[in-house]
Amino acid sequence: MPKIKSSRTKRAPEGFDDIEPTLREFQTKMKDAENDPHEGKRKIEALWPIFRLHHQRSRYVYELYYKREAISKELYEYLLKQGYADANLIAKWKKAGYEKVCCLRCIQPKDTNFGTTCVCRVPRDKLEDGKVIECIHCGCRGCSSGSGASAGSAASRKGKPAAKSDDA
Amino acid sequence: MNHPPQHHHHGPPGLPPPGRFPGPGGPPPPFINGPPPAHQQHILGGPPGIPPGAAHFGAPPPPGTFMPPNMLPPGWTEHKAPDGMAYFYNAASGQSSWVRPTMQQPPMPPPPGNGIPPPPGMAGYPSSQQPLYPPGLAPPPGSVPVAQTSIDDTGKDKKGKKPKKEKAVKKTRILESPWFIVETNLENTFFYNKETKVSIWIPTPELEVVLAKMGQEATEKIEAERRARDVEEQERLQALKRPFETDAAGQGDGDKRSRNDPQPQGTEMTEDDVAWQLAAMEELMEGQDQDQHMASQDEYDDDEDHEDDNEVQERLRMLQGSPASRAAASLEISPDNIQEREMAFLDMMRERGVTQFDTIEMALGKVERDPRYRLIPDQKDKAALFDSFCVIRAREIKNAREKKEQQEEEEEKEQGRKTKDKHSTSSSRDSKSHTTTSSSSSSASKISDKPEDVYRRLMEDYTTKSSTWLDFMTKYRVDPRFLGLKPGSLRESIFRQYLSDLKKGIIQPPSKSSSSSDKDKRSSSSSSHSRSSSTKYKATDAEIDEFMSLLKETKKDILYEHKNSSSVEWRKIKKLIDRDRRYDAVGSSTERELLFRKYADRVIQRRD
Numbered sequence: 001m002p003k004i005k006s007s008r009t010k011r012a013p014e015g016f017d018d019i020e021p022t023l024r025e026f027q028t029k030m031k032d033a034e035n036d037p038h039e040g041k042r043k044i045e046a047l048w049p050i051f052r053l054h055h056q057r058s059r060y061v062y063e064l065y066y067k068r069e070a071i072s073k074e075l076y077e078y079l080l081k082q083g084y085a086d087a088n089l090i091a092k093w094k095k096a097g098y099e100k101v102c103c104l105r106c107i108q109p110k111d112t113n114f115g116t117t118c119v120c121r122v123p124r125d126k127l128e129d130g131k132v133i134e135c136i137h138c139g140c141r142g143c144s145s146g147s148g149a150s151a152g153s154a155a156s157r158k159g160k161p162a163a164k165s166d167d168a
Numbered sequence: 169m170n171h172p173p174q175h176h177h178h179g180p181p182g183l184p185p186p187g188r189f190p191g192p193g194g195p196p197p198p199f200i201n202g203p204p205p206a207h208q209q210h211i212l213g214g215p216p217g218i219p220p221g222a223a224h225f226g227a228p229p230p231p232g233t234f235m236p237p238n239m240l241p242p243g244w245t246e247h248k249a250p251d252g253m254a255y256f257y258n259a260a261s262g263q264s265s266w267v268r269p270t271m272q273q274p275p276m277p278p279p280p281g282n283g284i285p286p287p288p289g290m291a292g293y294p295s296s297q298q299p300l301y302p303p304g305l306a307p308p309p310g311s312v313p314v315a316q317t318s319i320d321d322t323g324k325d326k327k328g329k330k331p332k333k334e335k336a337v338k339k340t341r342i343l344e345s346p347w348f349i350v351e352t353n354l355e356n357t358f359f360y361n362k363e364t365k366v367s368i369w370i371p372t373p374e375l376e377v378v379l380a381k382m383g384q385e386a387t388e389k390i391e392a393e394r395r396a397r398d399v400e401e402q403e404r405l406q407a408l409k410r411p412f413e414t415d416a417a418g419q420g421d422g423d424k425r426s427r428n429d430p431q432p433q434g435t436e437m438t439e440d441d442v443a444w445q446l447a448a449m450e451e452l453m454e455g456q457d458q459d460q461h462m463a464s465q466d467e468y469d470d471d472e473d474h475e476d477d478n479e480v481q482e483r484l485r486m487l488q489g490s491p492a493s494r495a496a497a498s499l500e501i502s503p504d505n506i507q508e509r510e511m512a513f514l515d516m517m518r519e520r521g522v523t524q525f526d527t528i529e530m531a532l533g534k535v536e537r538d539p540r541y542r543l544i545p546d547q548k549d550k551a552a553l554f555d556s557f558c559v560i561r562a563r564e565i566k567n568a569r570e571k572k573e574q575q576e577e578e579e580e581k582e583q584g585r586k587t588k589d590k591h592s593t594s595s596s597r598d599s600k601s602h603t604t605t606s607s608s609s610s611s612a613s614k615i616s617d618k619p620e621d622v623y624r625r626l627m628e629d630y631t632t633k634s635s636t637w638l639d640f641m642t643k644y645r646v647d648p649r650f651l652g653l654k655p656g657s658l659r660e661s662i663f664r665q666y667l668s669d670l671k672k673g674i675i676q677p678p679s680k681s682s683s684s685s686d687k688d689k690r691s692s693s694s695s696s697h698s699r700s701s702s703t704k705y706k707a708t709d710a711e712i713d714e715f716m717s718l719l720k721e722t723k724k725d726i727l728y729e730h731k732n733s734s735s736v737e738w739r740k741i742k743k744l745i746d747r748d749r750r751y752d753a754v755g756s757s758t759e760r761e762l763l764f765r766k767y768a769d770r771v772i773q774r775r776d
Contacts, residue, residue, distance in 0.1 A: 018525045024252055037270040060527055068558035070524040 003027075003083050013074040019064065023084055026057045048139030051103045054086065055138075061085035062093055102140035111137070120144075244269050343385070345378050347371075509543040510553060516540040517557050524558035524565075619652035623659065626650060627666055633755075637663050673708030714753035715760065718745055719767045726768050727775060736768045 033049040061084060065076040080087045092098045092107065101107055106118035120135035123144040127133065134141055240246065243258045246268075257264045338351040339360075346363040359375060360367045371379055516538050522531045531554050535541050544550050626649040631640060637660055644650045653659050722741050729736045738761050745751050754760050 018523070021252065022525060022527060022530070028254060031266075032268050035267050035270070056527075063555070063558075064525065067555055068524045068562050070558060070562040 009082075010078070013072065013078050015071050015075045016078070019060075019071065022060065023057070026053060026060070029053055030057075044136050045139065048134075051138035051140075055089070055102055058085040058089050059093075062090045066094075097145055099145045100143045102135075102143040103138040105137040106135060106140060106143065241269050342375070342378050343382055345375075347375055347378065512540045513544050513550075513553055514557050514560075517554065518561075522554070522557065524561045528554055619654065620658075620662070622649045623653040623662065624666070627663060631663075631667065631670065633667075633671055635667065637667070673710060711753040711755070712763065714750045715763055716767065718748050718750040718753075719764060721745075723771055726771050730768075730772055730775075736772070738764050738768075741768075 030050070030053050033053055036046070036049070038046050061076070061079050064070045065073075071079075079085055080090075086104075089101070089104055092101050092104070098107070102120060105111055106120055109115045109117060112118065118135045118137055118140075119133050120138075120140040120143050122133075122142075123146050124142055125146075127142075132141065240256065243260045244256050245259065246254055246256050249255050253266065255264055255266050256269055258269070334352050334354045334356070336350050337353050340349045341347075342349060342359075346361050348360045348362060349357065350360050350367075351357045358367050358369050359371050517531065517535055520534045520538060522534055526534070528551055532541075532550065544553060626644065626647065627640070630644065640663060641650075641660070650659065653662070722745055725741060725744060726736050729740060741764065742760075751760075754763065
């Protein structure tokens with residue numbers, strides 16, 4: 001994770017200071033998630049917050065550049081290079097039908113027994129009602145574009161409720 | 169049991185000696201039954217030990233706080249370093265760590281409220297073992313640097329902070345008691361008894377009671393205000409409803425409605441609005457009581473507002489369902505105009521300082537206290553509005569910045585700066601810093617300090633169409649102007665770019681260069697003495713055109729020549745035109761001849 005700033009790394013382009021506090025917050029949350037004890041959780045469940053935060057952070061950068069056009073191309077590429085966002089995940093978000101994909105594992109057919117995508121990719125209306133799915137890879141509860149999910153919903157739906165309780 | 173607050177240093181064993189401010193992490197509380205046991209695990213500030221990064225600030229917890237979701241193991245407190253990162257400090261062991269400590273054993277059950285001594289190393293109450301403070305002042309600032317320097321050898325990184333003089337900013341009297349709540353400029357809040365001249369961080373049980381009473385009165389006041397406001401809104405709502413009631417049909421009668429309606433109406437009513445209206449009318453028919461009931465329920469919800477998830481509350485409102493309650497919350501703006509609601513929502517975001525860099529949770533957090541927040545009930549719509557707001561904001565800011573830059577540029581032009589600076593590519597890439605640097609360097613001699621511009625000027629001075637990178641580099645690599653441009657790979661690429669531009673004629677060589685001197689030379693000497701090494705010179709289109717125009721004038725001569733002798737000799741034609749200025753347009757003599765040949769052939773063919 002090349003996020004450590006040394007004397008060799010290039011200076012951040014202008015505009016970095018505006019987003020720096022949010023990025024910092026993501027970093028601390030990620031650290032907390034990494035250092036969480038594994039008590040009371042399943043083996044896979046312990047990884048879900050990591051995936052969720054990764055999605056959230058990449059989503060933030062993606063939205064800043066593509067949706068809100070709040071940062072420059074230079075800064076965006078700098079962020080990608082420094083590992084503040086996942087370029088491959090963002091590449092998926094640019095495709096039709098994959099706008100809200102939760103993580104790269106869930107669309108990898110090699111990871112499933114039948115060579116399909118993960119269950120979280122199934123749209124909500126195709127899934128029988130009442131069943132709350134949490135996919136095994138990342139704890140996602142539905143990331144198809146038409147599943148009524150809004151931006152960051154994979155974040156807000158996955159795992160425990162998000163930033164609010166953390167910030168309390 | 170009730171310890172008098174003075175005897176702070178009777179703590180459990182294993183504590184740092186008294187009188188040492190801030191006392192790493194602070195010792196455990198002298199009294200246990202005072203604040204509710206939840207405090208012991210509470211994430212709080214209060215002058216802690218020195219973090220892996222110095223400095224402190226703190227506030228004693230307000231009475232009656234709730235248990236935070238992520239509990240620290242006993243002994244740990246969370247603090248904030250000056251660079252913004254949160255760190256954790258263990259009072260007993262003196263450890264400070266960037267990593268959140270996890271619970272090794274299940275947390276202690278809260279001890280009952282009588283004098284059971286707290287387990288050792290309990291989460292720190294800020295320095296209850298501090299000596300008495302002078303009246304009205306927080307712990308003396310003088311001891312802060314002492315503590316800092318003495319703990320300096322924990323080996324962690326420290327950022328020394330100059331101790332600010334702590335001064336009381338606000339004193340609020342607790343009703344009918346000698347106690348005050350004092351707030352200082354270093355964001356500390358403590359309780360001070362004017363009579364006994366005691367300052368403590370944590371209120372005594374009796375003080376707690378008084379505080380509770382004070383809190384109650386405050387909430388009652390707020391509630392009374394809310395009630396009054398709600399009543400007002402009800403009345404306004406009825407005023408709205410009344411004109412509608414008279415017109416039973418109501419559909420599509422937006423005009424009539426808008427005439428009667430004192431508030432601004434934007435567009436005509438849509439079907440949704442109509443349905444809403446009918447529903448509202450029904451509601452009203454059912455009676456005032458219903459509305460009152462709703463209003464009182466709203467109040468009740470709002471009291472819990474602080475603690476409930478705002479989303480849940482929203483849904484509650486929705487479930488309660490009546491548009492009347494929604495209308496009650498929408499204040500002056502008439503609820504059936506969606507555009508107005510959206511505009512109000514956007515204005516609210518703007519006022520509350522929502523930036524385009526916020527995540528949606530941050531944005532909603534900033535805004536949720538505002539009454540206009542409830543204008544848009546749907547969470548998805550809120551998100552969509554927030555996104556569009558961000559786009560608008562980003563564009564606004566960009567436009568504002570561009571305008572400012574344009575103004576600055578114009579100012580520079582007036583000051584008579586050379587246009588060369590503006591042509592340099594750095595102005596397009598980094599216009600902000602460029603304008604600031606050029607505006608800062610005011611003297612005429614230093615027009616541009618940027619190493620790239622300096623390098624460029626060096627290039628322009630010493631490069632002609634026939635230069636090569638190799639020659640240029642070997643000649644000037646010791647020149648400070650050359651070396652000024654830092655990444656070495658850039659130098660060659662800029663040079664090559666410049667050279668190709670020169671050759672193509674995109675950039676005219678600066679006036680100092682050889683062309684004018686050549687012209688002078690040529691006029692004195694023979695005509696054929698043009699720039700040598702003609703192979704390097706490929707004339708630009710413009711130059712060719714000039715030469716062609718000259719040639720066209722020789723058309724007659726060509727034809728004449730052709731008539732007399734079958735071949736037209738360049739030599740002869742040349743003599744006619746070589747005095748002309750346009751003759752020099754094309755640099756290379758071979759090229760001139762080529763062009764002439766082509767032209768002559770064409771002329772002859774056409775004639776034939």
